[in-house]
Amino acid sequence: MATLTKRAKAANEVVDREKLYGIDxxxxxxxxxxxxxxxxxxxDIAINLGVDPRHAxxxxxxxxxxxxxxxxxxxxAVFAKDAKADEAKEAGADVVGAEDLMETMQGGDLNFDRVIATPDMMGVVGRLGKVLGPKGLMPNPKLGTVTPNVAQAVKDAKGGQIEYRVEKAGIIHNGIGKASFKEADLRQNFDALMSAVVKAKPTGAKGKYVxxxxxxSTMGPGLKIDLSEIEGA
Incomplete structure (x- = not known):
């Protein structure tokens, strides 16, 4: 039997894995x-939803x-040319390109959290569907990542905007901040994400949604949250 670390022992003394905890x-x-x-x-937050994402x-x-x-x-990363490429660079994009960026990504360089494209570049980006799709990085106009306003999209991505997406098992995984954040800030982020997910309840969801x-935390145990504290759940 593996020997527990001091931290794991301390966590086991504090955390009741069957208890439903209040958010705070x-x-x-x-x-x-x-x-x-x-x-x-x-x-990190894990939200288990009563949906089957295989159905649109x-x-x-x-x-x-x-x-x-x-x-x-x-x-x-931003797919753009000419003036739009300059706007993206000025807004703080890490990488800006066109066909050259497509070839780089086809080669396996996908170290990005967000990929943005101007509408005229979707002919190029479309060839990366099998590469970006599985990573959840494919630009999408509904998510604001296909837009002529690349500067604002870059600033949003850099300023705390995140994408949430339900996985095959019906679970949404996201980070809501760092452990060094104030408790009030983590609670604010938790509430904002949960509110968005509750409002995004799809028409095809049946029965219990949340x-x-x-x-x-990254290295810590999971705590179950009391759903009665989540509005709309």
Whole structure:
């Protein structure tokens, strides 16, 4: 049997894995446990939904700007040419290109959190469907990542905007900030994301929509959240 680390033992003494925690209580415990880490851990949320994303009318996906930001510097790639390329660079895009960027991504360089494109570049970007699609990086006008206003899209992506998307198992995974954030800021981000997900309930969802919600840090245990504290759940 594997020997538990000191941190794991401490977590087991504090966390009841069967208990339903209040949101504020869970955030405090997660911050306290993560404070013993050697790096600034991400606080993650897992939202288990009563949907089957294989059906188009049960897909849950959108973008939201977290009020307190993400605590990380998102890497943004932009497909644009000429003046629009210059705008993207000035706005802080990490990489800007056209056919050359497409070839780079085809070669396996996908170290990006967001890919943005001007409408005229979708002919090029479309050839990356099998590469970007599985990563959830394919530009989409509904998500604001296919737009002529690339400068604003880059600023949004850099300023705390995240994309949420339900996975095959019906779960949404996202970071809502860093363990070093104030408790109030993590709560604000939690509420903002949960509100967006609840409002995005698809027409095809039947029965219980929000089934489970869990919070954890990068290296810490998961805490189950009391759904009675989540409006609309």
């Amino acid at each position: 209580e869970a955030i405090k415990i997660i911050k306290d446990l993560a404070s013993k880490s050697k790096f600034d851990e991400t606080v 009318d049960q897909m849950v996906r959108g973008v939201i700007s977290l009020p307190a930001g993400t605590g990380k510097d998102s890497r943004v 089934k489970k919600v869990g919070l954890s």
